[in-house]
Amino acid sequence: MSSNYRVRIEKERLVFSAAHFITYDGDVCEPLHGHNYHVAAEVRGPLDENQYVIDFIVLRDALQVIVDSLDHRMLLPTGHPTISVIQQAGEVEVTHGQRRWVFPQQDCVLLPVPNTTAEVLARHIGGELLRKLQEQVGTRPTYLSIAVDECDGQWGIWESTDE
8 A cells, every 4th residue: 555645834924915917818907906815835745764745844934935025016927928027227117008007126026927827826936936945955846736825715726746
């Protein structure tokens, strides 16, 4: 009989408040607005010599650094086909069609993503977490799931698996 192990971390402090807007239905751009995002992570894999899938503290702290980097920021997609994001002179100018926004550079996070949906934010957070875990523990989990809740029960979930 084989055994499967997984750990899940979902803590009250794994929250970030951020502004964004997305496009949908082709080229419709919604108004600028914000969310109090909640983040959860699940890791599956074999037990190590300590009988851990992964050390909860390592997982929590790595995820917290990523979450904190998004907190109280304007999230902007740099890979969107119709949203232009330009940094210059301490500002970030964003345009979409006839709409234009200008934000202080220090208030923005420019994300290499096509849109700032909950699903894509989950993928971005997951990729960053995989990199951090590789650096800190020297291995990648065989399975990682990141869930981002943008509105009390509206979760976008991304999964990575080497299983």
